[in-house]
Amino acid sequence: MQTLPLRLTPGQDLRATLEAVLAEHGVSAAFVLQGIGSLSLAQLRFAGAKQPTELRCDLEILTLAGSLSVDGAHLHMTVADGQGRVLGGHVAAGCIVRTTAELLLALLPEHRFSREADAFSGFHELAIGPQSRPDGA
Secondary structure, three states: OEEEEEEEOOOOEHHHHHHHHHHHHOOEEEEEEEEEEEEEEEEEEOOOOOOOEEEEEEEEEEEEEEEEEOOEEEEEEEEEOOOOOEEEEEEOOOOEEEEEEEEEEEEOOOEEEEEEEOOOOOOEEEEEEEOOOOOOO
8 A cells, every 4th residue: 555645736636636636646445544634616416316416605624534536435524514514425526626625545555446336226336456557367
């Protein structure tokens, strides 16, 4: 495992930036160990909902964690608004950094994560395998 601290800057899309990190570092599997910061816009899909809910206000990221694969990210986040109300859910595209996002990733170069259809859940779930080497071994 290799750790990678990151700082995202104002205007960056949280999810899109994290998904791009895999390609930039040539790995196929990673975990977001933790994240804090602020957002001006959050797109969170609450439990059981089919579509994300847009939260457009100053938000503090209290926690951010999840997995990153070549097929995309599976991230969960809790945020607090200016009155201290806390909401959390599945991170959708379009979460925009307000001032900063400070993250710690665990890159897993010996593994390959992908998403495969799961008959039980009905969702594409994490599939874990070894990373194939360039020599085919």
